[in-house]
Amino acid sequence: MQPLSGPSPPPLKLDTRAIPPGLHLIATPIGAARDITLRALDVLAGADVLVAEDTRTLKHLMEIHGIAINGRPMVAYHDHSGEGVITRILAVLREGKSVAYASEAGTPLISDPGFELARAVAAAELPMTAAPGPCAAICALTLSGLPSDRFLFAGFLSSAQSARRSALADVAQVQATLIFYESPKRLSALLTDMTATLGGARQAVVCRELTKRFEEVARGTLAGLAEEFSERDVKGEVVVLVDRAAPEEVTDEVIEAALDQALKTMRVKDAATFVSQTLGVSRKIAYQIALSRPKD
Numbered sequence: 001m002q003p004l005s006g007p008s009p010p011p012l013k014l015d016t017r018a019i020p021p022g023l024h025l026i027a028t029p030i031g032a033a034r035d036i037t038l039r040a041l042d043v044l045a046g047a048d049v050l051v052a053e054d055t056r057t058l059k060h061l062m063e064i065h066g067i068a069i070n071g072r073p074m075v076a077y078h079d080h081s082g083e084g085v086i087t088r089i090l091a092v093l094r095e096g097k098s099v100a101y102a103s104e105a106g107t108p109l110i111s112d113p114g115f116e117l118a119r120a121v122a123a124a125e126l127p128m129t130a131a132p133g134p135c136a137a138i139c140a141l142t143l144s145g146l147p148s149d150r151f152l153f154a155g156f157l158s159s160a161q162s163a164r165r166s167a168l169a170d171v172a173q174v175q176a177t178l179i180f181y182e183s184p185k186r187l188s189a190l191l192t193d194m195t196a197t198l199g200g201a202r203q204a205v206v207c208r209e210l211t212k213r214f215e216e217v218a219r220g221t222l223a224g225l226a227e228e229f230s231e232r233d234v235k236g237e238v239v240v241l242v243d244r245a246a247p248e249e250v251t252d253e254v255i256e257a258a259l260d261q262a263l264k265t266m267r268v269k270d271a272a273t274f275v276s277q278t279l280g281v282s283r284k285i286a287y288q289i290a291l292s293r294p295k296d
Helices: 038-046 055-064 083-094 114-123 136-144 161-171 184-198 222-229 252-262 268-279 283-292
Strands: 022-026 049-052 074-076 098-102 128-131 151-156 177-182 203-208 216-221 238-242
Touching: 022 038, 022 083, 022 114, 038 055, 038 098, 038 128, 049 055, 049 083, 055 074, 074 083, 083 098, 083 114, 098 114, 114 128, 136 177, 136 203, 136 216, 136 238, 151 161, 161 184, 177 184, 184 203, 184 222, 184 238, 203 222, 216 222, 252 268, 252 283, 268 283
Parallel strands: 022 098, 022 128, 049 074, 049 098, 151 177
Antiparallel strands: 177 238, 203 216, 203 238
């Protein structure tokens, strides 16, 4: 993660009185330090214990916003933390204390090691809440211009080409905007594999350094973006978004087969409605075909 950017804001009057016991998942800025929410600052200022994926990043964030640690315990929790750290945090929660967990950047549990901690807290039936805020995937989606009514977050794919292409093939026909995180060093390889697996004509967007000084949003076809980034020295955090595949043509034979199956347990009107919704075809057409099917 690059250093948080932006000037230090004026001191805020924070409300630290209403920090209830439990684990508080804190979303942190993905670039601009001022993107943090007031509620997140309240929790950071009032929690009994501070837990962070990177304690140095959290200390810097708190310094920017004028929040003192005041001798409170600060615990590192990351991919290499053992079960002992979770056990320690659970013990603190059972004492009725408040614990703030902050990811290094963005929303906790989204490609973040906090998942195991949150799962352990949920399994122990201890209180847990979230202070929502920045998320690179959602930020990129809003800037992409791609359909946002349905989307699939696929996170980081494997660094091995065969596994990466297999994962791409699994989501190739998903009728939703696909969202991926990627290392800048592997961006060119990812775009090349996407072109080969998903088709070069698919619309896509590459978002880089969101909310930072050198923010970039590149739009085009997968083939065009693969060529554009093939010779570039890319730096910073990257989000890649790919438009959904064109829906496969639904023939009368496909509709008839679906109706024959549905009519085994449904009335004609219900079967027509079910098939029209399932296949994305006109209910009127499905109903007309249903009426023409032989009756058992």
